[in-house]
Amino acid sequence: MAITVLATGDIHIGKKSSSIKQDTDESATKSTWVKIVDYAIDNKVDVLALTGDVVDQDNRYFEAIGPLQTGFEKLKNAEIDVYMVSGNHDFDVLSQLVDSNKYENLHLLGRKGTWEMKTFSKNGESIQFVGWSFPTRHFNQDPLLSFDVTGINSSITSIGLLHGDVDVPNSNYAPIDLNNFANHPVNAWMLGHIHKPQILRAAEPLVYYPGSPHALSSKEQGKHGPVLMTIHSPTSIETEQILMSPVRYELIEIDITDQINEAEVRTAVTSQLYEDAKSRVLELEKVSFLVYDLVLIGQHSKTKELEAWVKPMIADYYQEIDTTETRISVRKVTVNVKPKVDNLEELALESSPAGILAKTIIAINNGASTPFSDRLLSQWNVIQTKVQQASVYQPLNTSERFDLKEHQAAEKYILNECNRILTELIEQQNQ
Numbered sequence: 001m002a003i004t005v006l007a008t009g010d011i012h013i014g015k016k017s018s019s020i021k022q023d024t025d026e027s028a029t030k031s032t033w034v035k036i037v038d039y040a041i042d043n044k045v046d047v048l049a050l051t052g053d054v055v056d057q058d059n060r061y062f063e064a065i066g067p068l069q070t071g072f073e074k075l076k077n078a079e080i081d082v083y084m085v086s087g088n089h090d091f092d093v094l095s096q097l098v099d100s101n102k103y104e105n106l107h108l109l110g111r112k113g114t115w116e117m118k119t120f121s122k123n124g125e126s127i128q129f130v131g132w133s134f135p136t137r138h139f140n141q142d143p144l145l146s147f148d149v150t151g152i153n154s155s156i157t158s159i160g161l162l163h164g165d166v167d168v169p170n171s172n173y174a175p176i177d178l179n180n181f182a183n184h185p186v187n188a189w190m191l192g193h194i195h196k197p198q199i200l201r202a203a204e205p206l207v208y209y210p211g212s213p214h215a216l217s218s219k220e221q222g223k224h225g226p227v228l229m230t231i232h233s234p235t236s237i238e239t240e241q242i243l244m245s246p247v248r249y250e251l252i253e254i255d256i257t258d259q260i261n262e263a264e265v266r267t268a269v270t271s272q273l274y275e276d277a278k279s280r281v282l283e284l285e286k287v288s289f290l291v292y293d294l295v296l297i298g299q300h301s302k303t304k305e306l307e308a309w310v311k312p313m314i315a316d317y318y319q320e321i322d323t324t325e326t327r328i329s330v331r332k333v334t335v336n337v338k339p340k341v342d343n344l345e346e347l348a349l350e351s352s353p354a355g356i357l358a359k360t361i362i363a364i365n366n367g368a369s370t371p372f373s374d375r376l377l378s379q380w381n382v383i384q385t386k387v388q389q390a391s392v393y394q395p396l397n398t399s400e401r402f403d404l405k406e407h408q409a410a411e412k413y414i415l416n417e418c419n420r421i422l423t424e425l426i427e428q429q430n431q
Contacts, residue, residue: 001123001124001125002125002230002231002232003046003047003120003122003125003127003157003230003231004043004044004045004046004047004228004229004230004231005045005046005047005048005049005127005159005228005229005231006036006039006040006045006047006048006049006226006227006228006229006242007049007050007051007190007208007210007226007227007228007229008036008048008049008050008051008210008213008225008226008227009050009051009052009053009054009087009163009190009191009192009193009210009212010051010052010053010087010192010193010194010195010211010212010213011029011032011033011036011050011053011054011055011212011213011214012029012053012054012055012056012089012212012214012216013029013030013033013054013055013056013063013064013067013068014029014030014055014056014057014063014064015028015029015056015216016028016029016216017029017214017215017216017217017246017247017289018216018217018218019217019218019249019291019329019331020247020289020291021318021329022289022327024288026246026247026288026289027246027247027289029056029214029216030063030064030067031214031246032213032214032244032245032246033054033067033068033071034067034071035244035286036048036071036213036226036244037071037074037075039226039242039244040075040078040080041074041075041078041080043228045080045228046080046081046120046122047080047081047082047083047120047127048075048080048081048082048083049082049083049084049129049159049161049190050082050083050084050085050161050192051084051085051087051161051162051163051190051191051192051210052084052085052086052087052088052089052090052133052134052161052163052192052193053087053088053089053090053163053192053193054068054084054087054090054094055068055089055090055093055094056089056090057089057090064093065097068097069097069102072097072103072105072106073103075105076103076104076105079105080105081105081106081107081120082103082105082106082107083107083109083118083120083129083131083161084106084107084108084109084131084161085108085109085110085131085132085133085134085161085162085163085192086108086111086133086134086163087133087134087163087192087193088134088137088138088139088163088173088174088193089137091133091134091135091136091137094108094133095108095111095133107129108133109129109130109131109132109133109161110131110132110133111133111135112133112135113132113133113134113135113139113143113146114132114146115130115131115132115143115146115147115148115149116130116131116132116149117129117130117131117149117151117152117158119156126156127156127157127158127159127231128152128153128156128157128158128159129158129159129160129161130149130152130158130159130160130161130186131160131161131162132147132161132162133163134163134174138172138173139172139173139174140170140171140172140174140175141174141175142164142174142175142176142177142180143162143164143174143176144162144176144177144180144181144183144184145180147183147184152185152186154185154234155234156234157187157188157231157233157234157237158185158186158187158188158234159186159187159188159189159190159229159231160181160184160186160188160189160190160205161189161190161192162174162176162189162190162191162192163191163192163193164176164191164192164193165193165194166178166191166194166200166207166209173193174193178200178201178207181201181205181207182201182205184205186205187204187205187206187234187235187237188204188205188206188207188208188229188237189205189206189207189208190208190210190227190229191207191208191209191210192209192210193209194209194211195211195212195215195216195219195220196209196211196220196222197209197210197211197222197223197224197225197227197241198211204235206237206239208227208239210226210227210241211224212224212245213225213226213244213245214244214245214246214247215245215247215248215249216247217249218249218291218293218331218332219249220249221248221249221250221251222248222249222250223241223243223245223248223283224243224244224245224248225241225242225243225244225245225286226241226242226244227239227240227241227242228240228241228242243283243285243286243287244286245286245287246286246287246288246289247287247288247289247291248283248284248287248289248290248291249291249292249293249331250276250280250290250291250292250293251292251293251295252272252273252276252292252293252294252295253295253296253297254268254269254272254273254294254295254296254297255297255298256268256269256296256297256298256300256306256337257298257299257300259300262305262309265306265309265310266309266310269294269296269310269313270317270319273292273294273317273319273328273330274319274321274328276292277290277319277321277326277328278321281321281323281324284321284324284326285324287324287326288325288326288327289326289327289329290321290326290327290328290329291329291330291331292328292329292330292331293330293331293332293334294310294313294330294332294333294334295333295334295336296310296333296334296335296336296337297336297337297338298337298338299337299338299339299340300337300338300340300423301339301340301423301426301427302427303335303337303420303423303424303427304424304427306335306337307333307335310333310335311333313330313333314330314331314332314333317329317330334416335420336416336419337419337423338361338419338423339419339422339423339426340423340426341358341422341426344358344361344362345358345362348361348362353425354422354425354426354429356370356372357418357421357422357425358422359372360372360373360414360415360418361415361418361419361422364411364414364415364418365415373411373414376410376414377407377410377411377414380410380413380414381410384406384410
């Protein structure tokens with residue numbers, strides 16, 4: 001008989017999703033915590049596994065304590081055990097709850113940064129949970145290097161619970177080397193800290209970030225919800241994401257090349273937004289708010305007008321999908337259109353400002369650079385270095401991975417600005 005485990009983390013009880021126009025309880029993470037508990041009870045799940053950052057911060061303790069205790073009480077009454085580790089946000093909060101001795105169904109693993117194992121048994125079947133918890137708010141070593149759990153039985157499925165930053169060597173939040181997971185006798189790892197759901201390793205051992213079950217910002221696009229694990233044996237573990245977040249963020253690019261005037265642009269944008277939402281209808285049953293970041297692409301000769309035509313959507317656009325009652329809104333509009341030029345290569349031969357811009361656009365699109373773009377990137381790096389060296393950002397300890405992202409972001413910004421300015425120059429010439 002299989003054992004079922006509902007795994008999640010990064011609930012951050014005490015926070016609300018950003019960019020939600022309606023102030024409702026649904027946008028608060030505590031509402032999703034209630035859904036997680038109810039799902040576990042309604043579906044007779046055997047274990048709820050929590051991978052840390054259940055509470056947002058220690059100063060949210062009093063806001064989180066009520067919903068948490070209510071949920072733990074309901075789980076106890078339903079005879080559902082909870083195995084968990086603490087993350088960087090709740091490294092001291094979860095231990096306070098467990099130390100109350102009020103809930104014998106709660107098991108906090110790995111206190112004070114030490115590894116710990118406990119066995120769960122039901123109906124003659126058993127699984128082993130191993131875990132490590134944050135001892136302080138910051139921890140700059142790979143916890144797997146100190147992995148020392150004796151007594152693991154290889155004939156019984158073992159599940160690891162860990163909160164940390166995989167393959168970010170300079171992180172202050174338990175930097176974990178992905179390769180180290182294969183060095184330990186654990187069949188599957190459920191991780192916390194990264195809010196985007198992702199499978200880092202599909203082969204044994206399974207390494208899985210369930211992600212935040214409740215999307216909190218536009219950085220957390222796509223589907224969100226806990227992962228249901230059905231454990232048949234050490235080598236047979238099924239996983240299924242249970243969609244649960246009441247908020248979903250998405251990015252959509254809309255080509256407005258053939259839309260000449262304001263009415264045509266707005267019609268094209270609103271109709272494509274609705275069609276995109278309708279195409280996701282099977283995934284929106286639990287979603288109350290679908291929030292888009294809108295990017296206009298294609299060729300157009302009226303950049304300034306485009307911004308004026310479309311940006312009011314941020315405040316004014318609202319549409320509802322009848323079948324799911326999901327409310328659609330727009331958080332941000334970005335105009336990334338290209339200038340309407342008959343021959344960009346020919347224009348790039350000129351020494352005029354328009355020619356320099358055209359040459360730079362072609363170079364960046366081809367993965368190259370120009371003296372002009374090099375100067376801009378150099379200025380960008382100087383400014384970024386000053387920002388990163390500011391005292392307020394020192395704890396972040398930026399790594400090479402983020403430097404690469406900054407370089408790519410700089411190139412993208414320069415490309416978009418070159419397109420915008422060139423379009424304005426051509427507009428002026430045509431007047």
